[in-house]
Amino acid sequence: MSLKPLEHDRDYGELDQVVRAYLGQVADDGPDQRSDALTAYLRHTWHTRPWAVAVAEEQLREYARSRTPSRRRARLNPPYPVPDVGLPDTEARSWLLLLADHLKRSVENGDVPPPGVPRTHWEWHARFPELGQLLGGWFSQDMPKEFADHDTALADYLATTDPVLVARLSGELTELLTLPMDEADYARAVAELGMEVEPPAPYAPSGWLTLVADRLTGERAPGP
Structure with missing residues (x-):
């Protein structure tokens, strides 16, 4: 069943922005390292829609929880496929949670990338x-x-x-x-x-x- 625009934006709209920032980029985030794609998302979003970073963090966690391997969770999986960033399905959930952790630290610590030259295709067009x-x-x-x-x-x-x-x-x-x-x-x-x-x-x-x-x-x- 396809989502209506309001449903999509309410549950996945900002998650979609984060993941689309990775298209054409390497999803090489680590626990102590942000990828160019995530840094680009944060740089643009902090300086245009700072409140959206917290929204993205929540949506990423909720989506990752919905992908917990179980029959019950399988029935609850949202009818929205995350854009493909080149990761196998077995790694997608942990990657989404890792991104959420980075966003949470950015908000809690005030870790804001300074303004600069865009680094990714997504950032050029967003800016x-x-x-x-x-x-x-x-x-x-x-x-x-x-x-x-x-x-x-x-x-x-x-x-x-x-x-x-x-x-x-x-x-x-x-x-x-x-x-x-x-x-x-x-x-x-x-x-x-x-x-x-x-x-x-x-x-x-x-x-x-x-x-x-x-x-x-x-x-x-x-x-x-």
Whole structure:
């Protein structure tokens, strides 16, 4: 039986966020070591939705308890499959409890990863969702078929996107451009966020992102 959205979010919504942070990553957490994936989840969540860390801890424990091997527990298993992170079923329950322990210590000890450059695909998209929408939607490999050039693609985004989202994009670009990154980091950033074409000549990724940010600021400038 499939879950309704309210049921899913109430029982598994934050658990789902934690586990999806591991997609494409190695689940190599240990009792005294957090994986890059869990650190990325904590870094983003502490600085955007700090209350959700405790919710995730509770949902992870409840889900792990529901997977206790017994006929009774088998009947109670929730109708929700955790996204596959490459662990065998025999290790999944102990891994979920290990994650819950890490989250509990993070809350109780105030162990908050400092702001920094995203380390995983999940973190790039969680932190810069509207920039991912722009780059993945308007600057995919199909861009040359749909638009004459980069400026035309950007103009189409601006003409078809709610001004509130454009303002959000402007803020995300400002944040991205303040991170301590070199040009290779910017190239990785735009690739992680879905850009599949090169920036227009003669710009490197950072220069083109700066140009886009300036364009957005001009679009929002009040008239005379």
